[in-house]
Amino acid sequence: MHPSQMKQLGNFYRILLNLWLNDDFVPRFEQNVSQLTPLFQEIMVFQSDQQLRSTAEFRTKVMRLFQILRGLFKGAITHKNFSVLFDWFYPEYFSIIKKCLGTYIAPPCDDEVVILILNFVKELVDNSSNRLRFDTWSINGLIVYKEGATLLIQFYELYDCLDPKKKPLRNGDQYKEQLKFLKVGLNFLERCVTGNYINFAICEYYNDNTFT
Amino acid sequence: MKALLNQKLDDIKNYKKLHLQVYHVLEEFFKKHLELIFLRFDFDLVVQIIEKLLLPGIREEAFEIKSCALLTIDCLNEFIYNNLKKPSKKQPTMAQNV
Numbered sequence: 409m410h411p412s413q414m415k416q417l418g419n420f421y422r423i424l425l426n427l428w429l430n431d432d433f434v435p436r437f438e439q440n441v442s443q444l445t446p447l448f449q450e451i452m453v454f455q456s457d458q459q460l461r462s463t464a465e466f467r468t469k470v471m472r473l474f475q476i477l478r479g480l481f482k483g484a485i486t487h488k489n490f491s492v493l494f495d496w497f498y499p500e501y502f503s504i505i506k507k508c509l510g511t512y513i514a515p516p517c518d519d520e521v522v523i524l525i526l527n528f529v530k531e532l533v534d535n536s537s538n539r540l541r542f543d544t545w546s547i548n549g550l551i552v553y554k555e556g557a558t559l560l561i562q563f564y565e566l567y568d569c570l571d572p573k574k575k576p577l578r579n580g581d582q583y584k585e586q587l588k589f590l591k592v593g594l595n596f597l598e599r600c601v602t603g604n605y606i607n608f609a610i611c612e613y614y615n616d617n618t619f620t
Numbered sequence: 621m622k623a624l625l626n627q628k629l630d631d632i633k634n635y636k637k638l639h640l641q642v643y644h645v646l647e648e649f650f651k652k653h654l655e656l657i658f659l660r661f662d663f664d665l666v667v668q669i670i671e672k673l674l675l676p677g678i679r680e681e682a683f684e685i686k687s688c689a690l691l692t693i694d695c696l697n698e699f700i701y702n703n704l705k706k707p708s709k710k711q712p713t714m715a716q717n718v
Contacts, residue, residue: 583635594642
């Protein structure tokens with residue numbers, strides 16, 4: 409699949425999600441979304457990271473999956489839609505992010521796939537439409553923030569905060585190989601700080617170091 | 621923040637959107653989380669942010685960047701002034717750091 413088509417795939421699923429979560433079809437949401445299960449299973453079945461990384465076919469599958477997921481979460485702009493989608497995704501399929509990131513993050517970093525995964529994580533913490541709330545019985549906001557921060561920290565720690573010595577330029581393109589990662593990190597931080605769905609004092613109170 | 625300081629500002633300047641975003645994030649962060657900065661951050665890092673990013677930001681030609689940098693410094697000054705005037709009793713460590 410051509411990279412430009414890959415982006416369209418995300419858009420397609422963004423629109424499709426709105427149909428799936430239409431009031432008339434919500435009861436059949438699980439059934440509709442289950443068409444993605446084989447794709448998840450194909451990737452999860454690989455025990456060895458090396459095996460997963462060495463196959464070009466699987467690289468494409470991973471990229472396809474994250475474009476689809478990004479499209480889906482982009483489409484879930486209301487609190488209700490986000491809750492339905494997130495309840496399906498977490499915790500059953502959430503581990504796939506960690507698995508794929510862990511696989512492609514290892515030096516030499518596969519920049520294209522890692523950026524795609526981090527962009528998806530960035531999409532998760534977006535609260536521009538007030539879809540994430542820290543209600544009495546909804547901790548989706550906190551989960552999304554905590555898991556997202558853990559993934560991003562994993563990347564930044566491995567490359568010592570984009571230290572040029574740890575992550576040297578391989579193709580000479582500074583934007584694609586370094587600054588793009590900085591951009592994703594800044595976007596993530598901005599969305600968390602301005603999202604108003606986490607009470608950071610709680611983290612301090614419970615000695616949770618995710619934020620610091 | 622460390623990742624930001626690891627990059628040369630001149631390289632970031634070549635990308636207008638990214639350059640502006642750096643100052644936006646700093647402004648938001650300093651507006652809302654100064655307590656955290658004084659409680660947990662290594663102060664050398666804060667000094668480096670001020671010296672390498674905020675002060676050059678004030679001298680930028682682009683109005684938005686200049687404004688973000690000035691607002692960030694204003695937040696910092698206000699916080700320090702208020703805390704020196706009335707040190708926080710809830711968080712003595714922070715008051716001491718200030």
